[in-house]
Amino acid sequence: MDFALSAEQKQIRDTVAEFVDEEVKPRAAEIDEEDEFPADLVDQMADLGLMGMPFPVEYGGAGLDYHSYAIGLEEIARGSGGLGTVVAAHTSLAGNMIYEFGDEAQKETYLTPLNEGTDVGAFALSEAGAGSDVPAMDTTAEYDADAGEYVVNGGKLWISNGSVADTVTLFAKTDPDAGRKGISSFVVRPEEDDGFIVEGTEKKLGDKGCPTAELRFDDMRLPEDRLLGAEGDGFVQALKTLNGGRITIAARSVGIARAALEDAVEYAGDREQFDQPIADFQAIQHKLADMDTKVQSAKLLMHKAADRKIRGEDYIKEAAQAKLYASEISREVANEGIQIHGGYGYTTDFPLERYYRDAKLNEIYEGTSEVLRNTIAQQLLD
Incomplete structure (x- = not known):
């Protein structure tokens, strides 16, 4: 067991630490007070390759191991807890869903811009009545065979990055009678998909700068190629x-x-x-x-x-x-x-x-x- 950091891991630590000390910490109190999404800092992190740290280079990622990713995120959170959540929700949740369960076309289309930082990701799982109890969710996705589309209705709560996301990985029931085996996941593009509604954002104790949104879906239609994996895998x-x-x-x-x-x-x-x-x-x-x-x-x-x-x-x-x-x-x-x-x-x-x-x-x-x-x-x- 080797506890020493590799040269690459040290470089990641030092690069991110320098960015945090020079750019994030001087702004941290302002971010906390104003609670505005720091888009310019996210752009700077994208330029440094920090928005797709653990993903392969062929999908626009940095190709780092999970130790390096954890080290990088630790440094970001040292400067701003909210910015740490922005990166974690974007990468570990939204990005990882597409990387692990998306097909090649989905990875190229949706994962690459997430990793390059031109898009921001969110992970929409929780609901008012379905936090720890995931199968209690009410959001449904009914398949319209004639149109080849899923019609989504329902809502999500406490979604980090939800109001600023370009790509959302969404969970909904495709078979409401099948319990946990009836849940499926989808890729949603808020700017493209009619019926995606941001109801508002929460006023929180902390984690400022990372918007936590309430989302609603009103007859939102998703093409069948937005399904991640198979129905029931969600x-x-x-x-x-x-x-x-x-x-x-x-x-x-x-x-x-x-x-x-x-x-x-x-x-x-x-x-x-x-x-x-x-x-x-x-x-x-x-x-x-x-x-x-x-x-x-x-x-x-x-x-x-x-x-x-x-x-x-x-x-x-x-x-x-x-x-x-x-x-x-x-x-x-x-x-x-x-x-x-x-x-x-x-x-x-x-x-x-x-x-x-x-x-x-x-x-x-x-x-x-x-x-x-x-x-x-x-x-x-x-």
Whole structure:
């Protein structure tokens, strides 16, 4: 087992870190306050090849391994949690659905512009009554044999990038009586497909800059060549995609936790009380030691899951553990960062309160902590 980064992985880390330090961090507070999609930063990431990191070059991707992708996303999230979600939803969810389950024509037509960053992707699975309980979804796609089209009706909720996406991977019931075996997935092009309606975007605690949309489909017609895979494959496709996505939510979590730790270390060295830096106090030193230990542990779990994915081995438990642990420690580390900053940490003059708000989301999306504990236990007991 080699824990050293390869030359390519170091280059990715350093390139993205430089971009984040120069372009993202100076804008992070503004993005959080205005909650506007930072299209110019997305364009810059596209120029750097960061919008299709884990996909092959022949489809416009960067051809990086999953370790490199996780490292890159960790750095992006270190600068902005919202921007980290933009990239994760675009790549791990929308892009990966098309890469894993699309045919060659679909990959060339829809995946390539996603990887090149000329298009933005979204993954439309959740509904008001179907979050963790995916088969409870109400959205339907009825096949019109005469027209060779699917007619989609229903709605989706909490869709990251949903209001700015050029390509959406959508899940709907093609056989409402078949339960999880009646769910299928499709490629939707919002600008082309009449009946695709953005109802609005959510006002959220954190994750600002990544619009979270409510979508509605009103007799939206999709050509049959928009179906991904076969009818009835959608539920399994969603689970496989979310498994990979959990690695990148672990990366987002680690990035936010690192930001909180780095700021806390700097502040502890600068802030003086009782004629000495607060870093000299053992209570502060213990907090920093625990924070760093949690960050390093989360990174190991993240890379263990990525390694199993790269090797083609089962990684359901490992991805769940990485996401569960990293998401919870990101909140804990951000909380301790606020504590070290004292009253300043509770104000918007310092970014610690933003880290805390951004970290909380990690425990909810792409599998709540409760669902992940169920997943881990099932893997242990099977």
